[in-house]
Amino acid sequence: DIQMTQSPSSLSASVGDRVTITCRASQSISSHLNWYQQKFGQAPKLLIYAASTLQSGVPSRFSGSGSGTDFTLTISSLQPEDFATYYCQQSYKTPRAFGQGTKVEIK
Amino acid sequence: QVQLQESGPGLVKPSETLSLTCTVSGASIDTYYLSWLRQSPGKGLEWIGYMHGSGITNYNPSLRSRVAMSVDTAKNQFSLEVRSVTTADTAVYFCAREVLSRFPPYFDSWGQGTLVTVSS
Numbered sequence: 001d002i003q004m005t006q007s008p009s010s011l012s013a014s015v016g017d018r019v020t021i022t023c024r025a026s027q028s029i030s031s032h033l034n035w036y037q038q039k040f041g042q043a044p045k046l047l048i049y050a051a052s053t054l055q056s057g058v059p060s061r062f063s064g065s066g067s068g069t070d071f072t073l074t075i076s077s078l079q080p081e082d083f084a085t086y087y088c089q090q091s092y093k094t095p096r097a098f099g100q101g102t103k104v105e106i107k
Numbered sequence: 108q109v110q111l112q113e114s115g116p117g118l119v120k121p122s123e124t125l126s127l128t129c130t131v132s133g134a135s136i137d138t139y140y141l142s143w144l145r146q147s148p149g150k151g152l153e154w155i156g157y158m159h160g161s162g163i164t165n166y167n168p169s170l171r172s173r174v175a176m177s178v179d180t181a182k183n184q185f186s187l188e189v190r191s192v193t194t195a196d197t198a199v200y201f202c203a204r205e206v207l208s209r210f211p212p213y214f215d216s217w218g219q220g221t222l223v224t225v226s227s
Contacts, residue, residue: 001168030211033211034213034214036214042220043203043217043218043219043220044201044214044217045217049215050210050213089214091211091213092211094157094167095156095168096154098151098152099151100151
């Protein structure tokens with residue numbers, strides 16, 4: 001099975017900060033990498049698919065990059081509504097697998 | 108706009124069978140890949156498996172021996188059964204649509220999730 005590892009597991013940031021979250025796959029997954037945002041008590045929400053394609057309706061301050069085993073989610077200017085937990089997910093093979101999550105908290 | 112809604116008992120006794128239904132509205136499920144996932148504090152987000160509206164299934168090997176999925180196209184519903192549950196199966200269970208197109212697959216629509224507690 002493919003393992004997904006995110007870092008950091010949590011971070012504290014201020015409104016307006018640039019935030020970067022990394023995700024590493026245990027083997028090459030090409031660009032089969034998706035990013036989700038989850039707020040407390042809600043289902044995950046798709047932000048980015050195919051490593052760098054922004055889902056319709058998602059603000060352009062979110063961006064994704066990477067291929068192979070190393071990927072990055074960047075929030076260019078953190079907004080109050082962005083405080084949440086972020087997950088990466090590989091769709092290269094089954095079983096589908098998620099990272100353990102990165103919690104973005106208010107500094 | 109497609110909407111998904113999970114339903115089923117919130118409490119299941121150990122060794123019994125957990126049964127959940129995902130009702131889809133806003134689209135016909137004939138061409139859907141519908142996944143079941145769960146989330147618990149100890150194990151994060153876990154993919155249980157998917158079923159296509161045609162009946163094709165693909166289960167996570169870690170759960171394959173205890174899981175069964177089915178589809179009722181007349182009711183636009185997918186169902187999940189997990190047999191012989193233990194406290195480790197306590198989680199929030201989600202159904203989600205997986206889109207397979209010219210892009211690699213991704214989950215674009217999710218149900219709100221339903222908490223299932225395994226306890227006597």
